[in-house]
Amino acid sequence: MAFTVPTDVENRPVAVIGSGTLGRRIALMFATRGGEVRIYDKSKEAGEAARAYVAENVAEVAAGIEGGFPGRASVTDDMAEALAGAWLVVEAVPERLDLKKSIYGELDRLADPDTILASNSSSYPTSQFIDEVKHPERVLNMHFYMPPQQNAIDIMSDGHTDRAIIDLLERELPRYGVYPFEAHKESTGFIFNRIWAAIKRESLEVVAEGVSTPQDVDRMWQINMGTPAGPFRMMDHVGLDVVLDIENHYAVERPDLPAGPRELLKKYVDAGHLGVKTGQGFYDDYA
Template sequence: MTFTLPTGIHDRPVAVIGAGTLGRRIALMFATRGGLVRVYDKSQQAGDAARSYVEEHVAEVAAGIEGGTPGRVAITDDMAEALRDAWLVVEAVPERLDLKKEIFGRLDQEAGPDTILASNSSSYATGEFIERVSRPERVLNMHFYMPPQQVAIDLMSDGHTDPGILDLLKRELPGFGVFPFVAHRESTGFIFNRVWAAIKREALAVVAEGVSTPEDVDAMWRINMGLAAGPFRMMDQVGLDVVLDIENHYARERPYLPEGPRQLLRKYVEAGHLGVKSGQGFYAYDG
């Protein structure tokens, strides 16, 4: 089936499902063109934090985008309100397949007929959770990294995605300060994340085997690569529970992967040390 592409998108809102670390960052980028972004989350605390984050940073980020204008963010715990007249929905909920199937079943029923349904999933192809979707031609992966610092994103078809959607997004997304790259076949981890997964997995193995420490690995990375943060600091930013979920998914697909990195992650997660969001991960964080 073909999909009727949304029109008038510059006058219509974007909806983000999930107000967590990446959800609020995605909302920030879509609020840089002067329009409205609605963020759906059942947690008032998460919603308030997302609003504060966008409002704090949107003027600065919009100023760095050609034609950028600070927009607005609205927080709601009503899915129907979040989706009203949206031309695009980006799902950014935890990496649980059952949850994503449930969410996309609802989005398929409640979103407008010309709304594009995208998933920010970092490890699941959308083809894995569209069994309750009646119109898979409007679904795709749109995977963000950590905007506004990292603004390359992956686009990947669910196997049925209307090619016109990919063309539309390649044309329009740079106007929001993000730059899409299309995976030409289904790939767990998409493009860049497959490379990054190998790096973080080997960094974890070096520590799990007692060869080095997170601090020393990161220090060597900063010196040799000229970057501000090393793999362990970056994993703390993402959330060690999220990193573990992703590694478990890779391991189910590739049973030959070493167990040591996942054992190390489980030790931290089971202790409640999830990274920046819990105040303790491989490093301790104030506030």
């Protein structure tokens, strides 16, 4: 079925569903051209924390984007209110397939007919959670990394996505300081995430085997690659619970993957050491 792409996008809000580590960063990027971003979260505390994060950072980030200027973020626990008039919805809820299926059924029912429905899923292709969606032609993956520092995006069709949506996003997203790259066929982990998954998994494995420590792996990475952080510090920033969810998903598809990385992550998650968001993960120097 053909889809009528949204128009007047500069004057319409973007909605972000979920206010976690990535949800708030996605909201930040879409607040850099003077418009409104609506953050939906059932938790008032989490939503307000995300709104405060956007307010604190948007002026600096917008200043680094050509034509950018600070917009605003609002928070609601009412899905219909969040979606009203939005040209784009970005879902950023936890990596649970049942939750995503339910969310997409609700988004498809409540969003305007020309609203694009995009998933920030780190590992699930959208083809796996459109069971309750009547208009799959407006659904696609749009996976962010860690904006505003890492600003590449994977975009990937759900198998039904109208080509005009991908073309529109390739034109519009760079105006917000983020840059889309299309996966031309369905790929678990998309493009860069597949490469990163292999690096992260082998890093975890050498620690699980007792060959090295998180700190030494990171320091070697920094020296050799010239980056400010290594794999373990980056996993702490993502959230070790999120990293474990992603690894569990890969393991379902690829049973031959080593169990050591998942077992190591589970020890930290079970202890409540999830990284930056809890103050301790592989490192314990987070204020």
